[in-house]
Amino acid sequence: xSKLLEVENLNVHIHTQHGIVQAVRGVSFSLExxxxxxxxxxxxxxxxxxxxxxxxxxxxxxxxxxxxxxLEGRDLAALSEHEMQxxxxxxxxxIFQDPMTSLNPTMTVGKQIMEVLHEHRSDLTKEQLKEKxxxxxxxxxxxxxxxxxxxxxxxxxxxxxxRVVIAIALACSPKVLIAxxxxxxxxxxxxxxxxxxxxxLQGKIDTSIxxxxxxxxxxxxxxxxxxxxYGGKLVETGSVRDLFYRTAHPYTKGLLASIPKLHEDDQxxxxxxxxxxxxxxxxxxxxxxxxxxxxxKVCQEFMPEYTQLSDTHRAACWLLDSRAQQDDxxxxxxxx
Amino acid sequence: MTDNKVIxxxxxxxxxxxxxxxxxxxxxxxxxxEVYKGETFGLVGESGCGxxxxxxxxxxxxxxxxxxxxxxxxxxxxKLSGAQSHExxxxxxxIFQDPYASLNPRMKVMDIVAxxxxxxxxxxxxxxxxxxxxxLLEVVGLQEEHANRxxxxxxxxxxxxxxxxxxxxxxxDFIIADxxxxxxxVSIQAQVINLLKKLQEQRQLTYLFxxxxxxxxxxxxDRVGVMYLGSMAELASSRxxxxxxxxxxxxxxxxxxxxPDPDLEQSRSxxxxxxSIPSPINLPECCHFCSRCPKATELxxxxxxxxxxxxxxxxxxxxxxxxxGK
Numbered sequence: 265x266s267k268l269l270e271v272e273n274l275n276v277h278i279h280t281q282h283g284i285v286q287a288v289r290g291v292s293f294s295l296e297x298x299x300x301x302x303x304x305x306x307x308x309x310x311x312x313x314x315x316x317x318x319x320x321x322x323x324x325x326x327x328x329x330x331x332x333x334x335l336e337g338r339d340l341a342a343l344s345e346h347e348m349q350x351x352x353x354x355x356x357x358x359i360f361q362d363p364m365t366s367l368n369p370t371m372t373v374g375k376q377i378m379e380v381l382h383e384h385r386s387d388l389t390k391e392q393l394k395e396k397x398x399x400x401x402x403x404x405x406x407x408x409x410x411x412x413x414x415x416x417x418x419x420x421x422x423x424x425x426x427r428v429v430i431a432i433a434l435a436c437s438p439k440v441l442i443a444x445x446x447x448x449x450x451x452x453x454x455x456x457x458x459x460x461x462x463x464x465l466q467g468k469i470d471t472s473i474x475x476x477x478x479x480x481x482x483x484x485x486x487x488x489x490x491x492x493x494y495g496g497k498l499v500e501t502g503s504v505r506d507l508f509y510r511t512a513h514p515y516t517k518g519l520l521a522s523i524p525k526l527h528e529d530d531q532x533x534x535x536x537x538x539x540x541x542x543x544x545x546x547x548x549x550x551x552x553x554x555x556x557x558x559x560x561k562v563c564q565e566f567m568p569e570y571t572q573l574s575d576t577h578r579a580a581c582w583l584l585d586s587r588a589q590q591d592d593x594x595x596x597x598x599x600x
Numbered sequence: 601m602t603d604n605k606v607i608x609x610x611x612x613x614x615x616x617x618x619x620x621x622x623x624x625x626x627x628x629x630x631x632x633x634e635v636y637k638g639e640t641f642g643l644v645g646e647s648g649c650g651x652x653x654x655x656x657x658x659x660x661x662x663x664x665x666x667x668x669x670x671x672x673x674x675x676x677x678x679k680l681s682g683a684q685s686h687e688x689x690x691x692x693x694x695i696f697q698d699p700y701a702s703l704n705p706r707m708k709v710m711d712i713v714a715x716x717x718x719x720x721x722x723x724x725x726x727x728x729x730x731x732x733x734x735x736l737l738e739v740v741g742l743q744e745e746h747a748n749r750x751x752x753x754x755x756x757x758x759x760x761x762x763x764x765x766x767x768x769x770x771x772x773d774f775i776i777a778d779x780x781x782x783x784x785x786v787s788i789q790a791q792v793i794n795l796l797k798k799l800q801e802q803r804q805l806t807y808l809f810x811x812x813x814x815x816x817x818x819x820x821x822d823r824v825g826v827m828y829l830g831s832m833a834e835l836a837s838s839r840x841x842x843x844x845x846x847x848x849x850x851x852x853x854x855x856x857x858x859x860p861d862p863d864l865e866q867s868r869s870x871x872x873x874x875x876s877i878p879s880p881i882n883l884p885e886c887c888h889f890c891s892r893c894p895k896a897t898e899l900x901x902x903x904x905x906x907x908x909x910x911x912x913x914x915x916x917x918x919x920x921x922x923x924x925g926k
Contacts, residue, residue, distance in 0.1 A: 452814070454646075455856065456856040456858070456873075478785065480786075481858030485858040505862055519787060524818065524819035526857065533819065
């Protein structure tokens, strides 16, 4: 497999009235062809800002302070806005959380799909564009594509709107599809439909997906690989089985333990005490140190390096460091 | 924990809204159930199924179009004397979904929490009032110094704790929690759920817990009711409902939840429902689920099913399921 998208040491700063928020602090990951990567984290962990940085859609007060984003070898961070516009919607496209606000209420569904096609496929005639838009509507599983073509977003339900958003995002068969919480605003039965649709379409048009979510069930359903973010940093990445069955980082462990299991009767839910760090003044050491049950002195002072646990799996935690494990063993001997 | 004393009885409750010319939205239609003292009754369903309207009608934020709600034997929608009404609003409290919208941004936490204390005259002096607020804040895991701050200075989880403190300030018996955790992050959700459980044990509270997150409802509830388009589809003990769902909608709903376990999640077969919920305006007289039900028959399109007790304590409204002995 080849690396399609490579993000290296990405740092994003948001300038606010009160100071600089270091929303993303040195995030590196890569996306391979045909795979689905899930980025998991709580609100404020920097997951949305990371992909907005990749897309070049940062708010006006946001800047990529350091790092690079390479799509098939091209550095996106160095491109001009005009060049970026050609890539956006064509090579990389995005699905947003709320289908209510990401569609234009004054344009018909068909026109909105044609708009994207027109932008990137200037060789097509108007009839061809319309034909292609209808085909796109059919592809995302909406009934009566011809009728839908001339309907407005308010005439559709939430699940149907999200299908339209997907149709727009996939209109130019992008290489990378970024989905920012695509199912959070939807009901569970509709969520299941949309997840099935995304998996189905991924096979059909051969695109790679980055999905951002906080729902670990969705991750287990759709992802091949997972990256966990906390306090603007990636704390653990691995294959989906690494993450669920060989969980290494205490934050990921806490996250998994704090969701109730449907098939088990447990009385007390594990809860992570405290709240996430303030990224205006990020902690010097590990961002999770203040809430971690295993905090050591070193955690508060130094940011842990990544420990490579297997070919696919790595985590940033001092407990996994070879030196820490020696200490642990020594401690064990002392107690004996 | 639960004894079999009924604290809340909802009987054929209806709440309709007029939405323009000859159009009626039946948000809650013929819903009946009972809540026992000391239990947590979970109410689940997708958006638009009427679960929040049901909660709001029970606590008298909406009037009832038909049917009745009896709280400790008192019909809450009948004309009540001032004292009765006052007592009722003290004993029934509510926690809202959005901790950002449900706290007045211009009021200090002290005054937000003390609003109920003032309204019911529970504190004799300003000093006692302040002490009560501080005690309440400690109960919900906040500190004394938080009392003089404004809501915007708190995180979502902390705000929800303030909302809980406000509900507790008048010593209620019964709390309606309308999606109390859906606006919160996963790790904060567990904190709030554990707090609610602790308070229930300490104060013998009864909860009506409204949510769309089925795994959380299963975790906290003793019994669960599943709603679909204004009516109750199934009602059973939480364990029974999740292990042996009878209604096709409950079965689909359960199979649609993505489980945080990749091997299980990618290998299990699921019932994926076609389409989405039909508009609740001017619904025809039929089983409301028949348009999406994989097992629908002709009968389902003609007649709405009655609730039957399929197994002891397990009620279901579906034509395909007969009460035993019939």
